[in-house]
Amino acid sequence: MPLTVLGPLVVFGLLAIALTIRVLRVSQPFSFDSEADAVAALARHMPGRRATGVMLSADRRSALVETPEGGVLIWAFGADTVAHALHGATPAPTRDGLRVRLHDFAAPGPRLALTPQERDEWQRKIEDLAA
Structure with a gap:
């Protein structure tokens, strides 16, 4: 031919x-139905970590998970999820949420769609967990 x-x-x-x-x-696109979905995603991506706290975004496309080893950000990426430890991460407010710089060239920083109230809470929490 x-x-x-x-x-x-x-x-x-x-x-x-x-x-x-x-x-x-x-x-x-993937969305978390409950906090249990975020815990299951954490277990799939980082099997050795145990969740001690979970915050879901209002749009159910991202989760902030606290573990004894530090914070983990899990976000939807198409029909699946991506998880990354927050050590050294820096959040920056955007018009519609937060942009999180992960300081890892292999993991581009996600843009999280958050309400204005969520944005402030998540920014404080990420800064605490990233230290």
Whole structure:
């Protein structure tokens, strides 16, 4: 098959698949149903850590988990979660929440969508847990 036919066939095929998945809503973004979901995510990402406290965001897409070893931030990344220890993290307020710099080049800092009341509380908590 000539490349002039194969190229557009592949590109339009991938676009059709992506559009079909989006329209049928087969892949929903992850959200925490309860604090138990955050504890389960912590156990999956960091098996040796035990949760002593959990704060969920109002949109249920991020969780701040306290452990004896320090704080852990867990956030939704597509249909799954990502967890990162908060040691050395610095939160910065944004228009719609917080941006957390994790000081790890391999982990880009997440932007957390938080209400204004949550933003202040989460910023204080992250600063405490990051020390």
